[in-house]
Amino acid sequence: MARKERIVELDAVRAFAFLAVVYQHVIGVYMRKPGVDEMTAFLYGKLFHLLKFAVPAFVFITGLVLFYNYYERVNYPGFIRKRFTEIVVPYAIWSLIYMAWRRDVTGWDVSTLVGVVQKLVTGSASYHLWFVVMIFQFYLLYPLLLAGFKAAKQRLSGRAGKALAVGAAALLYAGLMWVSARYLPAHPFRFDAAWLDAYLITYRDRNFLFYSFYFLLGGMVALALPAFRSLLQRRWPYLLAVFAAAYAYIGYELVRDSGGFLVNLNVATSLKPSMFFYTVAQLLLVYLLAVLLTKRDSRWTAWFSMIGRNSYGAYLVHALVLTYVMKGLNVWEVTGSTMLGSVFAFLLCSAASIALSYGLAKLPFGAWLVGAAEKKRATAPGQSERQWKQAM
Numbered sequence: 001m002a003r004k005e006r007i008v009e010l011d012a013v014r015a016f017a018f019l020a021v022v023y024q025h026v027i028g029v030y031m032r033k034p035g036v037d038e039m040t041a042f043l044y045g046k047l048f049h050l051l052k053f054a055v056p057a058f059v060f061i062t063g064l065v066l067f068y069n070y071y072e073r074v075n076y077p078g079f080i081r082k083r084f085t086e087i088v089v090p091y092a093i094w095s096l097i098y099m100a101w102r103r104d105v106t107g108w109d110v111s112t113l114v115g116v117v118q119k120l121v122t123g124s125a126s127y128h129l130w131f132v133v134m135i136f137q138f139y140l141l142y143p144l145l146l147a148g149f150k151a152a153k154q155r156l157s158g159r160a161g162k163a164l165a166v167g168a169a170a171l172l173y174a175g176l177m178w179v180s181a182r183y184l185p186a187h188p189f190r191f192d193a194a195w196l197d198a199y200l201i202t203y204r205d206r207n208f209l210f211y212s213f214y215f216l217l218g219g220m221v222a223l224a225l226p227a228f229r230s231l232l233q234r235r236w237p238y239l240l241a242v243f244a245a246a247y248a249y250i251g252y253e254l255v256r257d258s259g260g261f262l263v264n265l266n267v268a269t270s271l272k273p274s275m276f277f278y279t280v281a282q283l284l285l286v287y288l289l290a291v292l293l294t295k296r297d298s299r300w301t302a303w304f305s306m307i308g309r310n311s312y313g314a315y316l317v318h319a320l321v322l323t324y325v326m327k328g329l330n331v332w333e334v335t336g337s338t339m340l341g342s343v344f345a346f347l348l349c350s351a352a353s354i355a356l357s358y359g360l361a362k363l364p365f366g367a368w369l370v371g372a373a374e375k376k377r378a379t380a381p382g383q384s385e386r387q388w389k390q391a392m
Contacts, residue, residue, distance in 0.1 A: 004069055007225070008301065010061055011308030012290035017061075018311040020054035022318055022353065023047075023346045025128065029326055030342045031265060038261035040339065045254050045263035049247065052270055053282045055131060056214040060283060062138055063218025067146070071223065076143055083139040086371040087312075091132040093369060094316040095125035101320065102126075122198075123206055128319050130206040137208035138215055149219055166220070170280075173213040174273045180204060181272030210271055214283070232288040239284050246278035306358070313357030313370025314350075321356065322349045 027044050030036070036044075070079065099105045099119060105112060119125040123133035138145070156162050183189075184201065191197040204210055221228045232239070253274060258264040270279060294301045307314075325348045329341065360369045 007064070007068065008305070009287065009290040009294045010064070011301075012294050012304040013057055013061055013287060014308035014311045015304045016286055016290065017054040017057040018307060018314060019346075019350055020051040020057075021128070021315065022322070022350045023342075024051045024054065025319065025322055026342050026346045026349065027051075028265065029322065029345070036262075041263050042255070042261040043339065044342075045258075045265065045268065046251055048265055048268050049250055049254070049278075050282075052268060052275065053279055053286055055270060056211065056279050057283055057286065058131070058135065059138070059211045059214040060218040060221075062135060063215035064222045065218075066138070066142055067149075067219035067222035068225075070142070071146070074143060074146070079142070080139065083136070086367065087132065087136055087139070089368050090313065090316060090371050091129065091136075092120060095120055095123075095129055098126040098129070098320070122203055126319050128315070130203075131315075134206040134208055134211060141208070145215070145219075149216065169213060169216065170276075174276055176210065177271055177273045177276050180210060181269065205269075205271060213276070214279075217280070229291050232284060232291065236285070236288055239281055239288075243278070243281040243285055246274065246281055250274050250278050307354055310354050310357040310361065310370070313360060314353040316370065317356050317360075318349055318353040321353045325349045325352065 027048050031041060031044055096105075096116075099116065104119070104125070105116060121133070123130035152165065156165050184204075190201065199207060208215075250268070254263050254267050255261060257267045269275065290304075294304065322345070325345055329345055329348075357370045360366050363369070
C-alpha cells in the first residue's frame, strides 16, 4: 500500500493535546498545595476545562489517521504487529519503570507477578498510563469498527440521512455519558462476572466505548478532509458561540457540584453529557486553529512537527519528569503555589519531556522506549496543494 502524505495540521493538534495533558497534571499538583484560596482554585478549574480536549483530541486523531490510511484495506497481522511494537512495548517498559520507581515490585513471587500483570492490563502503573490501554483498543478492534462504519455508510443515502445518523450517534453517546456520570454513581449496579464488571463499570474510563464518538468523528473527517476544513472556516462563528455557551455552563456545573468555588476537579470529567457537547465544539475550534497555523510552512510548523513526532514518548515520561520538576521547585521555593508557579512548572516539564523523548528516540533501541516517529512526507495542509485550494 502506497504511503500517503502526512496531514500536517495533525502535528499541531497532537502538540496542543500533549501540552494540554501536561498542564492538566500540573494543575492537579498545584490544587493539592496548601494555601490555595477559593478564587485561585476556581481559576484553576476554569483553566482545567480549557485543557480537557486533550484525550478526545488524541482519540479523534487516531480515528482520522486510521481511516485516512487504512480505509480501503488493512493487512491486520502486519498492522497490529506494528502497533504492538510502537505502542505496547514502550508502554510496558515504562509501566515497569514506574512500578520499580514506586517500589510496587519488591520480589518475583506469584502475587507480585499477578499484581504486575493487573497493572499492565488496567494501565494503573501510573496515573496517566490508563490512556494507552484505552487507545490501543481502537487499534485492536479497528477491522470490526471499519466494517461497521462501512456497513452504516452503505445504508445511508443523501446528506440529510448522513446528518441524521450523526445526530443519532451523538444522542446515543450523550446517553452513554449520562449513564456514566449520573446513573452509575447513584445506583449500585454490578455485573456478576468480575471481568465484565471491571471493564464496563470500575474501569469504564479506559473502555474504548466511552470515547468511541471521537474516533468515529475522526473517521468521518478523514473521508472528507478538504470539505471539513472549508466548513470549519465558514462556520467558526457558530462553533465559537456554542463553545462559549457550553464553557459557561460547565463552569456553573463545576461550582454547583463542588459545593462552592473551592472546586473539585473530578467534577470536570469528560464522561458526562455537558462535557461531550462542549468538547466537540472545542475540538473543532482547535482543529481550525491548527489548520490556520500550519497553512504555510513556517517556524510554527517545524515546532509542531517536532513536538507531534515525539508526543507519545513525552507522554510516557512526563509524569516522572513532573515529579522531579516539582521537587526542584519546592526545594528552591520558586513561585510557591501561585498561578505563575504552575506556568513555570508546565514549561519546564513540557520542555524536559520532549527533550528526553527526542534524545531516547536517537538511541539504537529508542523505538522500544518512545515508539517510532512517522516518516510521511509533509504537505501544507492535506494531500496536495490542489486539494487545499479546492477546500478554500
